[in-house]
Amino acid sequence: SALFLFFVFAFIWLSVRWRAQRSVQKVLNARWSAQEPGSGLEGIAREWGEGLLGPLEAEKTRMDELENERERLQRELSSVG
Known part of the structure; x- marks a missing residue:
């Protein structure tokens, strides 16, 4: 029962x-x-993800530039010595 x-x-x-x-x-x-395509949950999630990745991409670009500058200075020093 x-x-x-x-x-x-x-x-x-x-x-x-x-x-x-x-x-x-x-x-x-x-x-x-x-609604417009991309304005729903998918669009909100994409915008949120881009907001999170923006500073990381900027920092990666900055680090790449620093690495290129280091390599240039290293070549310059090796050519002098």
């Missing part, structure tokens, strides 16, 4: 959860498809 009630409860819980998930997904799809 308890096992039967457990299965009934599990079935009801899963069906309610499934319907709620479908409803939320339908609303989100309708909202994001009506």
Whole structure:
């Protein structure tokens, strides 16, 4: 009897959860498809990622420039000596 009630409860819980998930997904799809491409969650995530990577890319460029300058100075010193 308890096992039967457990299965009934599990079935009801899963069906309610499934319907709620479908409803939320339908609303989100309708909202994001009506907007411009890239302005939904994907666009927000891309913008956030670019914001995180911007300073790292600038630092990498700076480090590459410093490495080139070091190599130039090393060649200059070796040609003098």
